[in-house]
Amino acid sequence: MFIGIDVGGTNTDAVLMDGTTVLADVKASTSDDVTSGIVNALDGLKAKHPFDPAGVKGVMIGTTHFINALVEAKRLAPTAALRLALPATGSLPPMVGWPERLVGAMSGRSYLARGGHEFDGRHIAELDVGELRRHAADMAEHGVRTVAISSVFSPVNSEFELRAAEVLAEELGPDVAISLSHEVGRIGLLERENATIVNAALRELAAQIVDGLEASISGFGIDAPLYLSQNDGTLMGVDFARRYPVATFTSGPTNSMRGAAVLSGFDTCAVVDVGGTTTDVGVLTNGFPREATSDVAVAGVRINFRMPDVLSIGIGGGSLVRSGAGGVTVGPDSVGYRLTSLARVFGGDVLTATDVAVAGGLAEIGDPSLVADLDRASVREALDRIAADVADAVERMRTSTESLPIVAVGGGSILLPDELPGGLKVHRPERFAVANAIGAAIAQVGGEVDRVYAIEPGRRDAVVEEARQEAVDRAIAAGAHPDTTKIVDLDEVPIPYLPGNATRIRCKAVGDLRTEA
Amino acid sequence: MQRVVPEDLVALARGAAMLGTGGGGDPYIGRLLAEQAMRAHGPVEIVGLDEVPDDAVVLPVAMMGAPTVMVEKIPSTQQLTVAVQALSRYLGTTPTHVACMEAGGVNSTLPFVAAAELGLPLVDGDAMGRAFPELQMVLPTLNGVEATPMSIVDEKGNQGVLDTVDNRWAERLARSATIDMGCSAIISLYAMSGAMTRRSFVPGTLSLCIQIGRAIERARAEHQDPVRAAADRIGGRVLHTGKVVDVSRRTQTGFARGEASIDGVDADLGRRCVLRFQNEHLIAELDGVVGVTTPDLIMVLETDTGEPVTTEGLRYGHRVSVVVAPCDERWHTPAGIELVGPRYFGYDVDPVRYDRIPA
CATH class of the missing domain: 2.40.390.10 (CV3147-like)
Structure with a gap:
């Protein structure tokens, strides 16, 4: 048995799972301290489906806590960023272009020092230990409690970041947390460094939250290991979570899509999440969301995490339905959360998508008699419009000509017919309201490599094999079962203007969580 | 004449990415550097080709190397200034204008750095009207303008001046030096008079980049088709x-x-x-x-x-x-x-x- 918990801003959802079977699910309110909400959720699960806490093999938690702390600029520790790069990069020091409010909230301080590598591993400059010690003394003087270290091309060679961390630890003592960029992000200095600084600022909060989570789980009598969901839908152990809270940032949408997929039984499908105002369409391939190609900004800071690729269209349960010269239109404006007071079926006077769904017999919500007078043809036209727009969104997300099953979730999914235009069958899993928690519970363990390789003639296959093996090794080191670990993503991009067939290889391996028998 | 302020650079970078025709590198880093330089030294004037006097001394400046390297080993603003100064010292002239080699990608934003730091106007135009991969691929080559003498500088303080028999040799030798410099170098080349610049440049491409960027932004804001607008x-x-x-x-x-x-x-x-x-x-x-x-x-x-x-x-x-x-x-x-x-x-x-x- 596994327990999956999703700690959202409003609700804490929990599920008790046996394999991919949901034994029980429960919704509780999120508490300010996080932990009591979790205890309530666990109590709720036990009330619904009595279980022996000792029989739980793992607890997986997905949380928006850390990203919210950044967005709200709250509970951030006094942070220093040290970049090893001089004489290069000095014109754009760490935290350049950041919102001032955020820098202020973490009392951010920037330091530049000699170091860094060229693309081919040569040193830009040698480390100057004396310089590092002087920076450390200044950090200590200013009450810095957590440090982010970045170095040019550290994904190619991490030696300088590791050495600088040793020097800082000697000067600042063991209580100052140090985050290293090569462990956080990929090629792209500013974005990787930004993610590392954000991570550093969240380290103290991470320690507190993880302690709290562990205490609430063990207080419940569960002796199993605790995991947190990462951005890519894989798990990290609590020791890793203490050091890399930033890796939880985008786990929310990922868990939701993966949970929906497992509920439906498809591992390659389009997930259509129909809310009150928008419909979000994402695509899962082999159980993992396809990732968006562009960089993302969180709280005004550019980071190079890959987010799930989601297409949003302006159709939801609260979308306004209008008749005009050009026919019936649906959305993109919506009554939003005021649906239950403004919609016709709830006694209001605004015609919404929910009203036409009720009039068309797709759902029974509110008082159907209040929409009995609607013109049949117009209702049909509105529902056809919704189906056609959603089908079009799915079509645009599809990456091959093969038919893709559609999994519909969300409160607004009543708007959709059982089959979309083009013969696309719509599957509606039960318990979709706790898809997030299920997504957390079923998560696997992953390992990733992202590096520039100089490929000598005839060596391409060997280099790719090396990258694959390293990804697999990393997954296993992170806790994946070797028998189930496989490559899920391999991307090879030659880099122009570099000699020696320089190629950037990104490779990701995942496997099932290894549990003690 | 148009005054370009940091707020214009987002639009300019977006338009330049379009004219980069898929290459030229992501102009994001160039934009940040230009913003930094303008914050420190003030806005940059871009002047139309018809406003450049015949006897003007125009020194184009550009980045050479791999854009992928530039997102790690970010050039310094001084590097651009040093490249222009190294060439003008070799030529024994004082530059009156800085210019762009390409209208596409990073090389449309980086010259703003040199212009801001040197306090010189930037020519509103470029030597291609788009992006191409090799340094002889510019309209001045068609007019017989020589790429060299050219300067090449790295972030460590190394400087070189090349004087080659033709523009393809300039490409070849500069490429080798660039690789040794860590695959990212700043070059200044194709020194021209104002008269020759007018004959050899594509006019108005920097202001065009800003207009393209604005057109895309406006179309998005008005829910029009941004692709059609561009x-x-x-x-x-x-x-x-x-x-x-x-x-x-x-x-x-x-x-x-x-x-x-x-x-x-x-x-x-x-x-x-x-x-x-x-x-x-x-x-x-x-x-x-x-x-x-x-x-x-x-x-x-x-x-x-x-x-x-x-x-x-x-x-x-x-x-x-x-x-x-x-x-x-x-x-x-x-x-x-x-x-x-x-x-x-x-x-x-x-x-x-x-x-x-x-x-």
Whole structure:
């Protein structure tokens, strides 16, 4: 048995799972301290489906806590960023272009020092230990409690970041947390460094939250290991979570899509999440969301995490339905959360998508008699419009000509017919309201490599094999079962203007969580 | 004359990414550096070609190397200034204007750094009207302007000046030095008089970049079609709208070659566009027929946002539109085609202009 918990801003959802079977699910309110909400959720699960806490093999938690702390600029520790790069990069020091409010909230301080590598591993400059010690003394003087270290091309060679961390630890003592960029992000200095600084600022909060989570789980009598969901839908152990809270940032949408997929039984499908105002369409391939190609900004800071690729269209349960010269239109404006007071079926006077769904017999919500007078043809036209727009969104997300099953979730999914235009069958899993928690519970363990390789003639296959093996090794080191670990993503991009067939290889391996028998 | 302030740079960078025709590097870093330099030294004046006096001393400045390296080993603002100063010292002249080699990618934003730091105006124009991969591929070459003497500097303080027998040798020797400098160097070259600059530059391309960027932003804000807005702004047309269904890449002699296949959607349903690229997009085929080739511009934009997509950023499933537009007419002369036509890049086809085949 596994327990999956999703700690959202409003609700804490929990599920008790046996394999991919949901034994029980429960919704509780999120508490300010996080932990009591979790205890309530666990109590709720036990009330619904009595279980022996000792029989739980793992607890997986997905949380928006850390990203919210950044967005709200709250509970951030006094942070220093040290970049090893001089004489290069000095014109754009760490935290350049950041919102001032955020820098202020973490009392951010920037330091530049000699170091860094060229693309081919040569040193830009040698480390100057004396310089590092002087920076450390200044950090200590200013009450810095957590440090982010970045170095040019550290994904190619991490030696300088590791050495600088040793020097800082000697000067600042063991209580100052140090985050290293090569462990956080990929090629792209500013974005990787930004993610590392954000991570550093969240380290103290991470320690507190993880302690709290562990205490609430063990207080419940569960002796199993605790995991947190990462951005890519894989798990990290609590020791890793203490050091890399930033890796939880985008786990929310990922868990939701993966949970929906497992509920439906498809591992390659389009997930259509129909809310009150928008419909979000994402695509899962082999159980993992396809990732968006562009960089993302969180709280005004550019980071190079890959987010799930989601297409949003302006159709939801609260979308306004209008008749005009050009026919019936649906959305993109919506009554939003005021649906239950403004919609016709709830006694209001605004015609919404929910009203036409009720009039068309797709759902029974509110008082159907209040929409009995609607013109049949117009209702049909509105529902056809919704189906056609959603089908079009799915079509645009599809990456091959093969038919893709559609999994519909969300409160607004009543708007959709059982089959979309083009013969696309719509599957509606039960318990979709706790898809997030299920997504957390079923998560696997992953390992990733992202590096520039100089490929000598005839060596391409060997280099790719090396990258694959390293990804697999990393997954296993992170806790994946070797028998189930496989490559899920391999991307090879030659880099122009570099000699020696320089190629950037990104490779990701995942496997099932290894549990003690 | 137009005063460019940091707030203009987002639009400029976006327009430059479009004119980069898939190459030229993501101008984001260049934009940040230009913003820094302008914050420290004030706005930059860009002056039209007709405002450049005959006896002006115009020194173009550019980044040479791999854009992928530049996102790690970020150039310093001083490097650009030092490159201009090194060349002017060798020439024994005092520059009156700084200029851009390319209207596409990072090399349209980086010269703002030198202009701001040196307190010089920047010429509103460039030597290509787009982006090309090698340094002899500029209109001044057609007018017999020599690339050298040229300066080349790295971030460590190393400086060199090359004086070569022709512009291809300049490309070759500078490329070797760039690699030793860690694959990212700043160069200043093609020193020209104001009169020669007027004859050899494509006018107005920097202000055009700003206008393209603005047109895309405005269309988005007004829920209009940003791709159409961008195409209209440069007198081009939307060749194809679809979804990337295949991208293959390989490296040959230091350049990333590849093809992308884009299956049509909506009005283009059932049609396939294949793009052949070599850093920049060079050939667009429609259903197996060559539709448009270099030197005309072939650009890929995200269909929904109008955001330009580089060849490195093209990925399976990307929803994109292919926009084609005319290049500067001088590229269509026999000498221009020899320098940057399809055969120079190894494609055995005759050049085809952007409007040759019906939409």
